[in-house]
Structure formats: structure tokens, C-alpha cells
Amino acid sequence: MSTTDETNATDDAAGATRVRAVGIDATDRRGGWIPDIDARMAALEASVRELLAPALESLATVDRITLVPDAHYPFHPSSGMVTDPAVIGSLVSHLERETDADVAVAGASDDRIAFGRTAAYLGYASLLERFDAELVDLTDEPRTEDVSTVDGRPIALSIPDRLAESAVVVVPSLRPTEDGPVAGAMRTLAGLITQDNPERTPVAAMRAVDPELAVLDATTAYDGDPVAADALFAGAAPAVDAVATSLLGRSLEADAALETARGPEAPPVTVEGNVDFDGLRARIGDGDLPPADEAHPAVSTAYRLYAAVAGDAVPPQLEGSR
Secondary structure (H helix, E strand, O other): OOEEEEEEEEOOOOOOOEEEEEEOOOOOOOOOOOOOHHHHHHHHHHHHHHHHHHHHHHHOOOOEEEEEEOOOOOOOHHHOOOOOHHHHHHHHHHHHHHOOOEEEEEEOOOOOOOHHHHHHHHOHHHHHOOOOOEEEEHHHOOEEEEEEEEOOEEEEEEEEHHHHOOEEEEEOEOOEOOOOOEOHHHHHHHOOOOOOOOOOHHHHHHHHHOOOEEEEEEEEEEOOOEEEEEEEEEEOHHHHHHHHHHHOOOOOOOOHHHHHHHOOOOOEEEEEEOOOHHHHHHHOOOOOOOOOOOOOHHHHHHHHHHHHHHOOOOOHHHOOOO
């Protein structure tokens, strides 16, 4: 069954305005978390294949593909605060099978934690050992300094050469930021490029990198608490961010970066696929992020249970806590 839903969201007039949506088989999940990453990847296989089909024609012609997940901090994937490594693994597996490109998964260290440590806690590092894909810390990669103009104002950018020279697939999670708007594809990219203005840098970053595709990981969403959303969305970055904004109950007009990226006279975004968009939007609330100075109880509980079962390491935000 295929459904179409037109949101009030729009993206820039030159970009695609169709977002493809696929539901995930949640038969074994039943609203809970599945610790076994192989089981999660198996449940994602058919959906990822369907989701990527329209993009494979262009991706099959490139030499390098770089996936950029939302790996800003090692929250456990069951929280919905980061991109599930099972989603990344499924994308890597399919891209390696269907293209001849070299595939990498990239992130960047910040002043809180090294990307390698985050990737290890999230399970990206061990997962990629199964594939030919490379894990890359863009902090150590060559960069090109540039100046972009957004709304007539210059924005200083430091663009990793790998992103400029790759077909980029950005894979945000469905969560809000500390400032209120959704994290989204544009802000996930902006986190890897020198920040200058929080309202304009996401737009400048998107235009500089020009991602081939944005894939929204809505398998588990975060709206103040984790929500089993069991869906994936793919399309142009502004369109996908508009869909994420709608799902989290945010105001499109209040997101200055999204409004700038969409442009003043863009057509509506159309969501197509087997996802009950209105039903999903009704189930997902519009809550805030966990407290900045301590781990949210839902995150702590989920991670400690997972660590007890799987023998996983305890992430830094839980170290020393009881």
C-alpha cells in the first residue's frame, strides 16, 4: 500500500521536493529495543533496498561515497539521539553490493570527545570491520577554507576535502537540538564544518557539500523520550529536514536555516511511501532534549541494561554515575 502526504514543508525551488518513506518490519520489536544489531540489520534490509533504489543510478557512477551519521555524542542508539549503527551498516552493505565506490563513514572530534571514541561506543568501529568501508575522523583530514554568502552575509567555512570530493549521504537521527529546531541533515553537516552563524552555517554547509542524498533515521525517534517510529525517509536535505520538523511538531517558519534553504516560493514537499505519516506524526511528541548536565534516565536505563547483556562499555556521560 502506498500513501502520499503533503506537509506544509517546502525546500529550495531548485531541489527535489519528494521524500521517499519506507516502514520497517517491527514484528520482532513490538515497541521495544532489539539489542542484537544483526537482527536490526536484517529487519532493515528490504526497506533500505527500497529506499536507495531511486538514488543508485547516480551513486553507481561515483568513485567514493561518504556516509555522515548523526554521531555527535555516544548516547546509546536505543535513545533515538544518534543514528543507529544498524542503519549505517545496512546502508554500507547495500552500497558496497550495488556500487563499485569506496565507502567511508565520517565524523569529527570536538572539544568534548574524540570521534573515534564515540564511534567505538556506538558500535560503528566494530561494525565496519565486516565491510571494506573506512571509518574517518574528519578532524585529521585536509580541509579547504572558503567563504560562502547566505542572505547577503559572508560565512567562513572549513570544508573537509573528503566531503567536497565524495558523493555524500548524510544520515541524521530524528531528534531536536538544544536550541529547539531539529538536528536534521543540514545541521549534521554543519557540525563538521567551522561554525560561524547557527542560522546560516547549515545552509552554507549544505550548499558547499551538496549531499547526494539525505536519509532520516526515524527507526527510533527522540521527542523527550525514545519513540519506536520504525521508519526511514530519503530525499534532498532541505526536504528531509522539513519532514523531520513536521514529525517533531516544530514550526517550519521558526527555523531560520530551513526557511533560507527552502526559499520564499518553493512548492510543497510530498512524502510518498508505505508510512502512515499522519499516524506517525500523532505518536511523536515535541519534547526537549535530556538535561545537559546529566544523562536522561531513559538513556541511562537503556544503556546499563544493554551493557549488562552485551558486555558493552559504559559511555562517558554515565561514567562515575550510579
